[in-house]
Amino acid sequence: MPKRAFFATAAATLALAGLCAAGPAEARVTPNSCGGVVSDYTGTAGVPVPFTGTLTVAVDKQPSYVYQITITSQALNSNMLQVNAKLLNGEEVSKTSSFSLDVDSLGRGKITFESPTGMGHTTGVGCTGLLSPTRVTKMIGKMTDPNPKNNTAGEFVVTRPAL
Numbered sequence: 001m002p003k004r005a006f007f008a009t010a011a012a013t014l015a016l017a018g019l020c021a022a023g024p025a026e027a028r029v030t031p032n033s034c035g036g037v038v039s040d041y042t043g044t045a046g047v048p049v050p051f052t053g054t055l056t057v058a059v060d061k062q063p064s065y066v067y068q069i070t071i072t073s074q075a076l077n078s079n080m081l082q083v084n085a086k087l088l089n090g091e092e093v094s095k096t097s098s099f100s101l102d103v104d105s106l107g108r109g110k111i112t113f114e115s116p117t118g119m120g121h122t123t124g125v126g127c128t129g130l131l132s133p134t135r136v137t138k139m140i141g142k143m144t145d146p147n148p149k150n151n152t153a154g155e156f157v158v159t160r161p162a163l
Contacts, residue, residue, distance in 0.1 A: 034109070034127035035110070037109070040134050042079070045076065046076075067146055074096060080096065098113075131163045140155070
């Protein structure tokens with residue numbers, strides 16, 4: 001093989017080897033800024049602290065129904081929640097289920113869970129506290145009306161103390 005052809009072949013081989021040897025780009029770890037891990041909702045030590053608040057549902061141009069609700073972790077560092085709602089007649093209904101956590105590129109989490117008559121999901125979370133700045137202290141979202149006669153979703157706001 002002539003010298004010129006040899007060097008051209010060697011250069012082409014090295015260029016291809018460089019292309020093939022390039023590995024995947026390094027994966028970036030998303031920082032947890034608020035609610036980015038399960039324990040931000042359920043805790044890691046002590047007694048689970050429930051979220052309390054209201055669910056407001058508007059049905060067919062009637063005055064809104066306002067229900068008292070509680071969302072409580074069932075085990076530390078677990079994705080099990082119990083959702084309790086007090087109906088207007090005083091009856092309490094509840095549902096215990098696992099929740100799924102989705103985290104956006106900014107490290108903010110959102111959860112989806114079962115409610116007494118359907119589903120619920122957060123549309124926003126808030127975190128405050130000096131000891132645990134990523135711990136969720138406020139959840140805003142949508143949830144199915146706990147009254148089985150109303151097949152409508154309402155908006156909820158629940159809070160718990162900061163640590």
